[in-house]
Each structure stands twice: as C-alpha cells, then as structure tokens.
Amino acid sequence: MSHLTGLAPSDLPSELRFLQYPSSKESTYLPAIRQLISNDLSEPYSICVYRYFLYQWGDLCFMALDADDKLIGVVISKLEAHRGGPMRGYIAMLAVREEYRGKGIATRLVRMAIDIMIERDADEIALETEVTNTAAMKLYERLGFLRSKRLHRYYLNGNSAFRFVLYIKESAATLRYEDYDPELPPSA
Numbered sequence: 001m002s003h004l005t006g007l008a009p010s011d012l013p014s015e016l017r018f019l020q021y022p023s024s025k026e027s028t029y030l031p032a033i034r035q036l037i038s039n040d041l042s043e044p045y046s047i048c049v050y051r052y053f054l055y056q057w058g059d060l061c062f063m064a065l066d067a068d069d070k071l072i073g074v075v076i077s078k079l080e081a082h083r084g085g086p087m088r089g090y091i092a093m094l095a096v097r098e099e100y101r102g103k104g105i106a107t108r109l110v111r112m113a114i115d116i117m118i119e120r121d122a123d124e125i126a127l128e129t130e131v132t133n134t135a136a137m138k139l140y141e142r143l144g145f146l147r148s149k150r151l152h153r154y155y156l157n158g159n160s161a162f163r164f165v166l167y168i169k170e171s172a173a174t175l176r177y178e179d180y181d182p183e184l185p186p187s188a
C-alpha cells in the first residue's frame with residue numbers, strides 16, 4: 001500500500017539541480033547544510049547529530065543546489081528496523097532557503113528520500129513537526145502522511161509536535177495501528 005500523492009509541481013526553478021549528498025565532499029557541503037538547518041529549525045543540533053545521520057545514511061540525504069552550487073534546500077533521513085520490527089524510515093531534518101519557498105523544492109526533496117526508502121523496502125516512514133508548522137504539515141499531508149500522535153512539549157523550546165507516518169505497506173499500517181491517537185482522526 002502506498003499513499004503517495006502530490007507529485008512535485010512543474011514550476012521548480014530550472015536552474016536548480018537535485019542530488020544525493022556525496023559523502024566524499026563533506027567539507028564542501030556539511031557547513032552549508034548546518035547553516036541552512038540551524039537558521040530554520042528550532043532544535044540546536046550538534047555536529048555529532050549531523051555526522052550520525054550522514055555517516056550512516058548519507059545516501060538518504062538529498063540537496064538542491066543553484067547554478068553556483070549554493071545550497072538551497074536539504075533533507076536528511078535514515079532507515080533502520082524499528083525496535084526489531086518494521087523497517088522504518090525517518091525524516092530527521094528538512095529546510096529550504098526562505099526566498100525559494102513555495103516552489104515545490106521541499107516536496108521534490110522529500111519525494112526523493114521516500115523513493116529511495118521504498119526501493120530499500122521501507123514499511124513506513126515517520127517524522128515529527130512542530131504543531132504550529134503549517135507549511136510542513138501541509139506538505140507532508142499532501143504526500144500521504146497521516147498524523148499519528150501529539151507529543152507534548154517535544155522540543156527543547158517547549159513546543160509540542162505531531163508525529164506523522166506514511167505507511168508504505170498494508171502490514172505496517174495494521175501492525176502500528178495502536179500508534180493512532182483516537183482523539184485525532186487521520187488527516188490525509
């Protein structure tokens with residue numbers, strides 16, 4: 001089962017190129033990735049957190065670069081067995097430079113991450129986003145993610161989060177059904 005909808009819009013800026021993070025070029029790209037993400041996400045991630053993801057799952061990180069190789073957007077994710085059960089993909093960080101937002105860039109980056117996780121037999125893909133982050137919630141719901149839980153005061157800044165899950169396989173949806181909070185109807 002796949003809930004994938006929301007194809008990337010055709011008005012993506014033509015000067016952009018989308019590519020997998022090349023691990024051999026950490027010194028070129030990691031500083032720009034850290035800067036872009038630290039500008040936009042409330043969580044203060046240390047270099048160790050970036051390396052945790054990029055050393056093990058660099059091939060699940062995708063970047064949008066402009067014609068001058070400037071970083072415009074990035075998604076960082078991982079894929080592993082969740083508590084010995086389903087193969088769970090996890091989208092850890094996503095950001096697009098402010099002046100480029102609303103053009104479908106994040107949608108394209110997330111689709112690239114989803115596609116490679118499906119190729120690698122993911123059962124489901126999860127993520128969290130702040131309850132106030134309308135743009136991110138709209139984007140993920142358009143891609144078929146379902147709101148599964150509200151996590152009270154999840155972030156260091158005291159804000160709460162919603163966990164979203166995209167069920168790739170029917171079996172994962174059935175197995176994880178108990179994750180649903182009955183107060184929250186599925187929202188896709």
Ligand SMILES: CC(C)(COP(=O)(O)OP(=O)(O)OC[C@H]1O[C@@H](n2cnc3c(N)ncnc32)[C@H](O)[C@@H]1OP(=O)(O)O)[C@@H](O)C(=O)NCCC(=O)NCCS
Pocket residue numbers: 040041093094095096097100101102103104105106107108128129130133134135136138139142
């Ligand atoms: C969330 C974010 C990555 C989206 O990037 P983007 O490239 O603008 O995303 P897209 O253009 O692919 O899609 C954004 C969707 O949100 C909608 N949107 C954008 N701003 C919005 C707002 N303030 N209110 C409601 N919807 C909004 C867009 O209309 C679009 O939906 P649509 O295609 O159905 O119209 C970007 O806003 C960002 O970097 N924010 C800061 C970091 C962040 O919050 N990351 C996500 C953490 S989970």
